Amino acid sequence: MNTFISKIKIAALLCGISGFSVLALAGEMKDTGTSGAGQNKIEIKDFAFNPQTITVKSGDKITWINRDEEPHTVVSVGKKFQRSSGLDTDQEFSIIAGAPGTYEYFCSVHPKMTGTIVVKK
Amino acid sequence: MSNYISHDHEHDGIDRRGFLKCMAWAGTGVLWTISGGVLVSKTLAEVAKTGSSLPTATDLSFLQISDSHIGFNKAANKDVTETFKIALDRINAMPTPPSFLIHTGDISQLSKPEEFDTFDQILKSCRTKDVFYVPGEHDVINDGGKMYRERYLKNVQGKGSGWYSFNKNGVHFIGLVNVLDLQAGGLGQLGDDQLEWLEDDVKGLGADTPIVVFAHIPLWSVYPKWGWGTSDSERALGYLKRFGSVTVLNGHIHQVLQKVEGNVTFHTAMSTAFPQAAPGDAPSPGPLNVPAEKLRSMLGLTSVQYKQGKTALAVVDSTLS
Numbered sequence: 001m002n003t004f005i006s007k008i009k010i011a012a013l014l015c016g017i018s019g020f021s022v023l024a025l026a027g028e029m030k031d032t033g034t035s036g037a038g039q040n041k042i043e044i045k046d047f048a049f050n051p052q053t054i055t056v057k058s059g060d061k062i063t064w065i066n067r068d069e070e071p072h073t074v075v076s077v078g079k080k081f082q083r084s085s086g087l088d089t090d091q092e093f094s095i096i097a098g099a100p101g102t103y104e105y106f107c108s109v110h111p112k113m114t115g116t117i118v119v120k121k
Numbered sequence: 122m123s124n125y126i127s128h129d130h131e132h133d134g135i136d137r138r139g140f141l142k143c144m145a146w147a148g149t150g151v152l153w154t155i156s157g158g159v160l161v162s163k164t165l166a167e168v169a170k171t172g173s174s175l176p177t178a179t180d181l182s183f184l185q186i187s188d189s190h191i192g193f194n195k196a197a198n199k200d201v202t203e204t205f206k207i208a209l210d211r212i213n214a215m216p217t218p219p220s221f222l223i224h225t226g227d228i229s230q231l232s233k234p235e236e237f238d239t240f241d242q243i244l245k246s247c248r249t250k251d252v253f254y255v256p257g258e259h260d261v262i263n264d265g266g267k268m269y270r271e272r273y274l275k276n277v278q279g280k281g282s283g284w285y286s287f288n289k290n291g292v293h294f295i296g297l298v299n300v301l302d303l304q305a306g307g308l309g310q311l312g313d314d315q316l317e318w319l320e321d322d323v324k325g326l327g328a329d330t331p332i333v334v335f336a337h338i339p340l341w342s343v344y345p346k347w348g349w350g351t352s353d354s355e356r357a358l359g360y361l362k363r364f365g366s367v368t369v370l371n372g373h374i375h376q377v378l379q380k381v382e383g384n385v386t387f388h389t390a391m392s393t394a395f396p397q398a399a400p401g402d403a404p405s406p407g408p409l410n411v412p413a414e415k416l417r418s419m420l421g422l423t424s425v426q427y428k429q430g431k432t433a434l435a436v437v438d439s440t441l442s
Contacts, residue, residue, distance in 0.1 A: 047347075047405035069195040070407050071231050073262065077305045086231045086262035089195065106305035109258045112348040114305050 041065065042115065044072050044087070044107075049115035056097045058119050063094040072113065077104040181290040184212055184219040184249070185335070185423040187372030188392030190259065191240045192230035197395035197408035198416060201230075202243060207441050208393040208422050209247045219249050219424065220289065225372035225390060226257025226300065226337030228273075232264070237272055256283065257337040257373065258300040266301055281314050286322050292427055293326055295319065297336035299351045309338030309351035309373075316353060320360045331366040331427060331434065339371040341380055341387045344400035349374050358385065366432045368425070374406070376419075377438045388436050391421035418442035 040060055043050045045067040056062055066072050066087040074084040074093055080103050084093035097119045107113040186208055193201050212219065229236035244252070254273040256266055270283050277285040277296070286295045297319070299309035311319075323332070334340065340357065343349035351357075361367045367385040375397035380387040395408040396419035403409065411419060421440040428435075 047407065068405070068407055069193075069197065071259065071262065075305075088231060104305060108303060109262060110348055111303040111305055111307045112346070 043067055044113075047072075047107075047110055047113055049107075049113060052114070053116040053118065055118040055120060058097055058100055058121055060097045060119075061094055062097060062117065063092055065092045066090065071109060072107045073109055074105055074115075075108040077106060081105075083108070180429045181292060181427040182217060182219050183221050183223060183289075183425055185223045185225060185370050185372075185390050185425065186212075186393060187225040187337075187390040187423075188227040188257065188375055188394055189224075189240060190227055190230045190392065190394035191243075192233060192236035193394055193408070195395075195408060197410050198420075201394040202239060204417065204420050204441060205240070205243055205393045206246065207417070208420070209243065211422065211439065211441065213246070213248050215424075221251035221253060222247070222249055223294075223296075223335050223370065224252055224254045224273075225335055225370060226255050227259040227372065227392075228254075228257070228269075229260055232260055232262040232268065234268065237268070241272075253277065253287070253294070253296060253335075255296045255298060255336055256300055258303075261300055266298075280318055281312075284315050284318065290427065291429065292331045292333055293323070295322065295332065295334045297334060297340075297357070299336050299338045299340070299354075307352055308345060308348055309336075309354075311351060311353050311357055316356050316360075319357055323360055323364075326364075328363045329365055331368070331432075332361055332364050333368045333370065333425070333434070334361070335370040337371065338373045339378075339387065339389055340369050341382075343374060343378060343389070344406075347400065347406040349400065349406070361385070366434065368434045368436070370423070370425070374400075375409075377421075377423075379436075384432075386433065386436070388423070390423040391419065391438065391440065393420050393422065393441070396420065 040054060040056050040062045042054060042062065042064045044064055047068065047070070049064070054062065064074050064084070064087070066089060069089055071086040071088055073086055076083060081095055086109070087093055097117065100119045100121050103117040103119065105115050105117065189205050190201050191205065198204060228240050256269045260266065260269045266282060270279065274283045274285070277287065279285045282298045282301045284296060284298050286293060288294070297311060297315065299311050302312060303310055338351050339349055340351050340354040365384055369385060369387045371387070371389045372392070374389050375392035375395065376389065376399065377391055378389045396411060397406055398409045418440050421438055424437040424439065426435040426437070
């Protein structure tokens with residue numbers, strides 16, 4: 001019985017950990033590997049994320065760049081990944097895609113702006 | 122005077138053609154007034170000559186400034202501190218100084234401490250010292266409004282995320298926060314806690330108490346596609362329906378818009394930093410680039426006068442040109 005509970009605890013713990021680490025900040029990763037840099041750019045222009053939906057592989061780097069004169073943010077719905085701070089014109093923000101799944105995000109300054117990240121294996 | 126609109130405040134609201142005409146004046150350096158349901162306008166030159174545009178015998182006058190965006194330095198206005206200073210100069214030059222100021226948000230461009238510092242420094246030149254604040258979304262970007270509250274809401278004993286009310290000369294003022302905890306895909310939002318507080322706050326007031334509500338994002342659906350509205354504002358206005366005079370002052374959209382609905386007058390103020398396009402007139406609601414010589418005619422401030430016994434408050438917009 002004790003072993004069984006421990007296993008549940010461990011499983012829960014692992015779920016918890018994976019839940020928080022599905023997408024990590026680029027700054028926290030030493031090496032983004034060969035699949036990452038330069039690809040998967042999302043341009044923020046005219047109060048929209050372009051492309052609005054992006055499909056990437058787990059481990060890929062995703063970079064947003066703000067081309068508006070308004071500050072924008074990238075904030076995960078349900079706090080599935082680290083949010084950006086306010087991005088001024090031409091500022092960038094990057095994350096590394098974690099576990100496969102669909103991640104919704106929005107700009108907390110202009111919440112009408114929404115986007116989706118689809119992470120594949 | 123030919124430049125006026127007469128409409129019945131109590132019945133059918135503002136005549137559309139006349140309203141649009143006034144909107145055009147607002148953009149070209151003219152004052153306009155809503156007083157007792159009559160909308161009149163005078164040029165700034167006329168005001169400078171006679172000083173007579175503002176109602177003289179008033180019981181209370183206050184001034185709304187909005188959307189200073191200190192830290193903004195793009196083409197639409199390279200020097201927002203200068204235009205903010207000019208706005209304060211205009212306040213200092215008023216024949217009767219306002220009792221206090223209301224700042225309806227977006228003090229800063231990026232919620233940076235140095236932007237708030239600059240604002241505070243410039244504001245020292247204003248001879249009216251009493252200022253009441255509500256945050257804009259630009260003021261609360263990185264910390265959920267913590268820094269803003271510490272700086273600007275300390276003296277008002279804000280509840281929840283910073284909302285509060287106070288009384289002046291028999292007028293009940295309500296400062297609301299609709300820029301926090303916004304939901305993906307949504308508009309401005311007040312939230313259940315704030316709405317419950319509001320219901321309770323006005324419960325004991327007589328229906329003849331004049332109400333002034335101020336918040337950053339408009340509390341009416343100006344243009345939801347651009348996020349120019351507040352998702353749960355209807356509920357808030359429901360609590361205010363029984364009052365004979367409700368004036369709602371907002372910022373956010375950097376232009377004067379006005380709507381009258383029953384006893385409620387909705388009014389948005391100009392920015393002191395840069396104009397924005399009319400709803401739907403641009404791909405997005407970003408800063409609007411206008412010729413340098415035209416800029417100041419699209420920036421400005423709003424003066425509000427209350428005279429006891431009158432139902433409507435007089436709302437006067439003036440540009441910085």
